[in-house]
Amino acid sequence: MAAKTRVCVKINGEQLEFLCEPRQSLLECLRDILGLTGSKEGCNDGNCGACSVLLNERVVNSCLVLGVEVDGQEVTTVEGLADWRGLHPLQQAFLDHAALQCGYCTPGILIASKALLDREPNPSEDRIRTWLAGNLCRCTGYDKIIRAVQDAVGRIAQPREEVKR
Amino acid sequence: MALVWVPSMMRDLTRGQDRVHAPGETVAEVLDALEKTYPGFKDRLLVQGQLAPGIMATVDGKRALRGLQQQVAEESEIRFLPTMAGG
Amino acid sequence: MSKDKRSTPEVTDYEVVGTRPQRHDAPDKVTGRALFGADTNLTGMLCGKMVRSPHAHARIRSIHTARAASYPGVYAVVTAQDFWWAKDRGTNPDESGETIKYLHENMLAQEKVLYVGHPVAAVAANSPHIAEEAAKLIEVQYEVLPAVTDVREAMKPDAPLLHEHLVTQSLSKPVQKPSNIGSHFQNLKGNPTQSFSQADLVVEREFTTSTVHQGYIEPHACTVWWTVDGDLKVWTSTQGAFGMRDQLAKLLSLPMSNIHVIPLEVGGAFGGKLPIYIFLEAVAALLSRKASRPVKMTMTRAEVFLATNPTSGAYMKVKMGATREGRITAVQAELYFEAGAYPSADVIGYLGFATAYMFAPYEIPHGQIDAYDVVVNKPRTAAYRAPGVPQANFPVEQLIDEMAVRLAMDPIEFRLQNVVREGSELLNGTTHGNIGAEEVLRAAQSSNHYRTPLAGPNRGRGVAQGYWGNWGARSSCTISVNGDGTANLVTGSVDLSGTRTTIAMQAAEVLGISPDRIQSNVGDTDSIGYTEMSGGSRTTFATGIAAITAARDVIAQMRGRAALLWGVEVQDVTFERGIFVTRRSGEKQMFFAEVAGKIAETGGAVTGTGNVDPQGWGGAFGMHIVDVQVDPETGKVDILRYTAVQDVGKAIHPSFVEGQIQGGAVQGIGWGLYEGYQYDTRGDMLNPGFLDYKIPTATDVPMIETILVEVPGPNHPFGVRGVGEVPIIPPPAALANAIYRATGVRVADLPMTPVQVLEAMGVI
């Protein structure tokens, strides 16, 4: 076992520390060290987007970031989308539009969509599709995902309601 | 007597007939009767006394869930088809 | 499947069925809480890693594991030697239709490796990186043999034999000479040869399709713990927990009751995670036993491509004849499907489906199909959504289009002229039951899409249809009533796409309560009766019937409780729309929740059970319409508009039905335009990753419009048919027909990549 490095990072708003080897990806650190298994491994080479997280508010493939690289930075994962008020409007839109089937790509797609809507309040269908091109979904054919993201645009403008469950 | 549809690759045994009649109250009995008339018939369909894996019998259009023990009526039609399940 | 009376559903005025409630498991899946195959973490858990063959075909000379075994952090190493009991197992398939010897050999090679990626050993270590390092220390010496990856090459007399003793299985006179042809079967109806000579028009072409992968985003993953007391606990991502349990019982010679399979959420499967072939679980079990620790095994994406079970590539020759008036007179087809490294398990049955369904939309008086299962040095092939049918449908629907063009007929009109109806006989000798073939064609014809003319250069519109017979099989469900009027429902059906909800909705309809009052769960193999795998478009049909049966059982018991409370006989209590009613000694009513509140004091728990094996399910048709634009300079195909019309029987949850159709259509589009295994001359796969195995991205497809036709299916109380398989069938041919109309050329090989299109157009 190679020597471990201490990493201090803010994850989903919480300041955390962990020890990892340089060869461990951010995805491995999230899943295996921190128990945040919401981010998924689909390809481990940056081609599926299931591991998408926000690193300093930018979408990245966490499989292509080393855990040691995030020292001093800020990470948001799917676990950080909902808060005490309930689900994020995107999450609720995904439920309402049945925009998921197996749910495996869903965390990455939610994260990527959030990054888009945080930047561009009213993206076109083409823009959403291009933005999400690196997030593969094999179940839905994308249709309902695109509709859910479009619909979330309107909801984000509204105050977040308390949500059941 | 039950009407049995002869799988096309077994018609060398039935002199080219695509359907034949045979008596019996179960699929097994019908096969026994066919074996007498067309020796070798059972060998093609059975492995160790059971329908070969990959082959199912249908009686009157329904899969014979009891296999060889499935009841056969006087006017029944019996077919042997590749099993189809899954997906 | 045949001779069912044209049925009407028992109820048509629904409260729950046909609505769109929120999915029970969706909050878990949008918040990251849902646990998938790789999400299990147990104390002391080790990571397992396979050692895989770099050769497509080789004899194993020796395996040396000592260096790996002594590597720090390594707890166990296994090879085929550890399956010592597997040696003597014969090649006769067992009742599951699978040859246990092949299953063993595919999991850990014994004497030969038959494809690149074939496992030869495995290690378990205390971190995935250590396991990977240790795996590299296992020394395997191979004698490399010539490899064959193409069915046509594999059938040549001088082709290298994968299995020295493999003889072709068929119903004809037994053959003795070994070959790479695992089986041959035939459907014959009438006299096609004679009928072709009388046809006015005969079209005939050769077609190929590539090996394609189901492409689920979640790689295979499991955690297995063989405890010291001899119990085996298996957490895994599978389409069937019970099938997995039964296969493991056979592979490991354990009693079924000692094996506990806990199905986790499945990150996509599409036939690729059927429990028929086992890749990891049994090996993880051996590692766990040796290490006395739980062992997690996960595949990399490359391993998924190289060494799971993609679906067959095919070589096909198809011929069809018709009269001048457009009536099909005869068909003939030869299908050669890749089995991969071992003959297909019979239960996989894709040749059965392909031959039964390829011509199923058409009334065909004379026909012959010969189908061959051919072993090649590729991973073992298996089901992928409507197994076998997309391949075989591709030629048929292109030839149908070609005939329509040559007879100057509208392609839907031509299909209507030959449409099947109840009682029409398929080429395998079965007859269609209650079907909606004509309804689907008419709905497509009158759709907004089809009625809107397509204008512009290099554009074309194609149509194609497909049929899937659907499935029934065993399902179990229990429903326990709670004192507050809610209920807990458990089934054995792994939920791939929302079936927790579609099943609960059917129970809710019977119970007269809202579906969100039912907590719908997937049980493990200890908590529910045997349930067949989720596949074949069976779950909403068969497990739905189990739930309806369980719900009716609940109502029957609760009528008894109501009778007790009212002091009347049970036959004096009726149940209508969620309310128990008696008219004996004055009308009295109690809501479901009221009776539920009294179950504790009227005899204890109420649990309804449904253990079913429903028969007589109804098949389904789908017709797709696609508009494309082809760049004549690059050969690239852009999809402008897409509509999928399908007979869904009854849509329990229309959003989920639409989702199934959209997802299936886009998989079919991938199959048609982008996807395919590529090999070098040594039999090594060139593209085992999502960069070069190209599944459609969000930018490759438009919105997929859906039109749900509801011709109630037989033998289901609400008229459910299956939905999931049909939509993957038509897209390749629909696209090919659209490309033809845009360019004037026919592409007969899948995928129809830009280079294929340019070559067909004669540009390069």
Place this chain on the structure above:
Amino acid sequence: MKAFDYLAPTTVEDVLAALVGKGDRVRPLAGGTDLIVQMRRGALEVDAVVDVKKIPELNGIAYRPGEGLTIGAAVPCHRIVEHPDIMKMYPGLVDAVALIGGTAIKGRATMGGNLCNAAPSADSIPAMIVLGGTCHIAGPAGMRTMPAELFCKGPGETVLGREELLVSVHFPPPKSRFGACYLRFIPRHEMDIAVVGVGASVALDPDWARITMARVALGAVGPTPILAETVGTSLKGKEPSEASFAEAARLAQEAARPITDMRGTEAQRRHLVGVLTRRALRGALERAKGGRSGGR
């Protein structure tokens, strides 16, 4: 993946010190989208990676009207494609950098990494070449520069010595009546590696009638991106017309040295070089004439 050490120096000097005497066992790490994949696949084994993202010189974008544009080698693609000056003044560069991977890849991948990875199909390199990019390289002997078209030596091979570091790429200020465009062909609509990529730039005379300068660079049709010099020579002094572009396309096809691999055939690639050269020249011309959005 084999174990390795991680260093994150904050100066170029410290990076160079870390590289000294290590051969190819120590590698700079920028976005990591190629490097980490190669290491994980076992194609590359290193003793250490040197994270260069904390070094100011490698992380800046500087544009000054008279001087041009300098992009640090570790600047991620998203910053390039969203930079207002670059969008306005160097749309041809945005064409190419926007095509590097999907959103998440662009959040991490760098143009410098794209260059140093030296894939024949790298999208940004033909664009750098036609924009007259110059690579600034730091090494034990100090700084040196290298035109972008000379940077790559073969697949995965560059002029960088084992102890050198790419610091930045500089682009001259665009001349008047100048336009550039990069196009690639892929089977899908996003996410693929280029089957063929073509960058083109043209400058027009003050009468907007003749081409005073043209450059065409080809990707994925040779062991390195190729500057098709005959095309520039042929177009110089000509009217920008379909006829002159057709001749340019023919010369570009001659300059291409395509092979057949899993991503395309030789014939397809040669054909596409012609198609894309014409289209990229049209795009560049449109931008030169002032339609800055130009392109496809």
